[in-house]
Amino acid sequence: MAKTLFFKDIGSSLIDDVNSGEFNTKDLSVSWLFSDSRKAAIFKKLRGLEIPQVIYLFQELRSKNSDDHRNAFIIEEYMASCVEFLDMKKCLLFSEVMVLSGFRGYRFLSTFFEYLSFKIESVEFEPQYIPRLMFFVFFHGSAPLLLLSKLEDVVYANLDSFTLKDLSVICLGYFRGHRRIHSYKLLDRIADRTVKEIDQIDEQQLTNILKSFRHSGFLKASFYSQLADSLSSHQVPEKVTRLNTVMHLLMVFASLKIYHKPLLEYLADRTYKLLDQSQARGWTLRSKEIAKITWAVGTFCHQPDHWRKFSQKILSSFRGNVNLIDGSQYPESIADVVQGLIYMDVFPKDLMGHILQSKVADSLRDHPTAEKIFQLLLADATARIECPHYTGPFLSQEFHDSIHSRAGVFRELDFELRFRKGLSCILETLQDMLGSGCVHCHFILPHMKTSDIEIRLDKRGIPVQFEPLDYRQLMDKSSPSSEPVSRMRRTENLLKQLYSTDENRQPEKSDKGAPKRLVIEVIGRNQCAHESNMLLGNFQTKLRQLKKLGYEEWVIMPEQSRDMENMTRGERYTYLRQNLCDNYGLSSQIPSSVTCVDEQSGENYEH
Numbered sequence: 001m002a003k004t005l006f007f008k009d010i011g012s013s014l015i016d017d018v019n020s021g022e023f024n025t026k027d028l029s030v031s032w033l034f035s036d037s038r039k040a041a042i043f044k045k046l047r048g049l050e051i052p053q054v055i056y057l058f059q060e061l062r063s064k065n066s067d068d069h070r071n072a073f074i075i076e077e078y079m080a081s082c083v084e085f086l087d088m089k090k091c092l093l094f095s096e097v098m099v100l101s102g103f104r105g106y107r108f109l110s111t112f113f114e115y116l117s118f119k120i121e122s123v124e125f126e127p128q129y130i131p132r133l134m135f136f137v138f139f140h141g142s143a144p145l146l147l148l149s150k151l152e153d154v155v156y157a158n159l160d161s162f163t164l165k166d167l168s169v170i171c172l173g174y175f176r177g178h179r180r181i182h183s184y185k186l187l188d189r190i191a192d193r194t195v196k197e198i199d200q201i202d203e204q205q206l207t208n209i210l211k212s213f214r215h216s217g218f219l220k221a222s223f224y225s226q227l228a229d230s231l232s233s234h235q236v237p238e239k240v241t242r243l244n245t246v247m248h249l250l251m252v253f254a255s256l257k258i259y260h261k262p263l264l265e266y267l268a269d270r271t272y273k274l275l276d277q278s279q280a281r282g283w284t285l286r287s288k289e290i291a292k293i294t295w296a297v298g299t300f301c302h303q304p305d306h307w308r309k310f311s312q313k314i315l316s317s318f319r320g321n322v323n324l325i326d327g328s329q330y331p332e333s334i335a336d337v338v339q340g341l342i343y344m345d346v347f348p349k350d351l352m353g354h355i356l357q358s359k360v361a362d363s364l365r366d367h368p369t370a371e372k373i374f375q376l377l378l379a380d381a382t383a384r385i386e387c388p389h390y391t392g393p394f395l396s397q398e399f400h401d402s403i404h405s406r407a408g409v410f411r412e413l414d415f416e417l418r419f420r421k422g423l424s425c426i427l428e429t430l431q432d433m434l435g436s437g438c439v440h441c442h443f444i445l446p447h448m449k450t451s452d453i454e455i456r457l458d459k460r461g462i463p464v465q466f467e468p469l470d471y472r473q474l475m476d477k478s479s480p481s482s483e484p485v486s487r488m489r490r491t492e493n494l495l496k497q498l499y500s501t502d503e504n505r506q507p508e509k510s511d512k513g514a515p516k517r518l519v520i521e522v523i524g525r526n527q528c529a530h531e532s533n534m535l536l537g538n539f540q541t542k543l544r545q546l547k548k549l550g551y552e553e554w555v556i557m558p559e560q561s562r563d564m565e566n567m568t569r570g571e572r573y574t575y576l577r578q579n580l581c582d583n584y585g586l587s588s589q590i591p592s593s594v595t596c597v598d599e600q601s602g603e604n605y606e607h
Contacts, residue, residue, distance in 0.1 A: 057075065080111040083115045117144035127154065130162070135169050137176065137177045175215050188220065195230050237270045243293070247296075250264075254299040269304070275313050291336035294337045299340070314341070334360075342379070343538065356376065370406060434463040450542070461581075461586050461588075517550060519554070521539075527539040
């Protein structure tokens with residue numbers, strides 16, 4: 001990749017310099033240089049040569065015997081000791097020769113970058129050398145932060161002198177160097193160039209730019225919308241030849257929650273064709289690419305045209321690239337595939353059972369991000385709720401207890417009431433209306449991070465009191481040891497009441513005399529796609545599973561909850577009561593007014 005990615009048509013030619021006659025190589029030979037094996041003697045010979053001649057000898061050594069690392073290291077060490085006497089061109093020239101000969105050059109590149117950083121105020125960074133320099137940052141994998149910060153200023157000041165290919169290499173250098181581009185103006189101008197020159201960019205260049213944008217936290221939604229329009233109108237996805245490109249495009253839009261249906265259809269179709277070609281030709285695929293594509297499509301709960309065929313192709317391709325017998329192979333990718341397919345209402349029971357094995361589950365539990373624990377909980381609960389014929393393993397109680405205190409796994413109810421717009425005021429109004437014992441806000445499903453307002457009505461529409469099974473109950477009253485129990489244990493009792501793995505069992509709500517369970521979902525903006533009321537895969541899955549459990553649902557969208565938050569308490573009371581009576585069977589005997597305190601004037605009134 002390194003040989004073709006950049007130097008194919010940009011790198012300078014050492015042979016041209018030598019053939020010009022400027023440097024005599026007639027009497028130079030590798031055997032002459034290494035006739036004495038002592039490093040000091042070799043250094044003495046090298047000091048008698050011009051730098052291009054030393055570079056020439058290194059090239060000759062690598063071309064004749066690329067396995068002779070010892071002598072290559074000696075020349076590299078000598079060149080590193082000369083960095084302060086070399087100009088930028090010669091340093092880049094030697095770096096190029098190392099790369100093209102397959103030599104890592106760690107010592108030289110580290111010294112080169114450190115010297116540039118040390119002399120940052122006196123070094124003249126000519127724009128023509130910046131793309132090559134950033135390529136070596138990519139190749140090396142790191143560079144001093146002071147140097148990369150300085151290069152941001154140089155790139156911004158000379159942006160018009162760089163081609164889009166140059167900019168893609170610069171972006172790649174920052175990404176691989178684990179450095180964000182901090183200048184928003186620079187990112188914005190690169191973004192503008194990308195959209196305007198979309199018909200000239202190739203897929204690798206586009207991938208480089210988008211990876212850097214994601215890493216830098218460039219979240220300008222209007223750019224990504226314009227990019228999606230441009231990619232679709234120019235039919236760029238149809239020209240994509242690598243699954244890796246599809247993955248990065250989908251990951252960008254999914255992580256930013258920007259839903260663009262035409263682009264998603266293009267990319268899903270391209271994924272199907274590339275997978276089909278790979279299977280027909282026996283190509284090996286990266287499980288990570290299939291997994292991330294599945295996760296991204298599932299994030300939007302998007303079902304592509306012929307989506308059953310699409311999901312089957314995803315599964316057959318993925319299964320062909322992972323060994324489910326070996327529990328240690330690609331567990332993160334398997335979890336991503338499971339999550340994405342569950343969001344698309346597809347249940348790969350073999351993959352679900354694989355990650356729920358104790359050995360695999362433990363490895364995912366110990367993953368640095370809590371997201372893997374969420375995926376395990378999702379697979380476990382989905383197997384219980386939606387897969388009546390599932391016969392594989394479930395997560396053990398010991399597993400649930402082990403994650404109870406893990407930061408980031410569960411969300412506290414206080415957090416929800418404070419930050420989910422409209423939730424607190426809607427809950428308080430309903431409790432005024434129906435009684436606090438008949439209205440509870442808690443987490444019905446243990447694998448979801450959003451709380452629910454639950455109401456139960458008898459057959460006359462009269463609210464009934466109930467005790468919610470909530471993870472916030474810290475003590476198990478039935479246990480003599482009074483040890484804390486997890487949210488999962490409490491909720492599992494509820495699940496046992498609500499469903500059975502026997503598919504012939506009817507939901508409890510159909511039992512005569514059983515109260516109707518109503519759940520009110522107050523939707524936050526982060527449960528929806530950007531600038532849309534389309535619910536994302538996670539929340540659509542939650543609603544689907546609540547319905548499976550026998551719940552009736554009232555979904556309050558962000559605009560509605562915002563409007564209710566701006567109402568007086570009396571107005572909100574009337575609005576909620578009217579909706580519950582008209583649409584959800586609440587008895588009209590519920591008082592149409594209640595003594596309240598006006599939130600603005602502070603005076604008592606009856607509404």
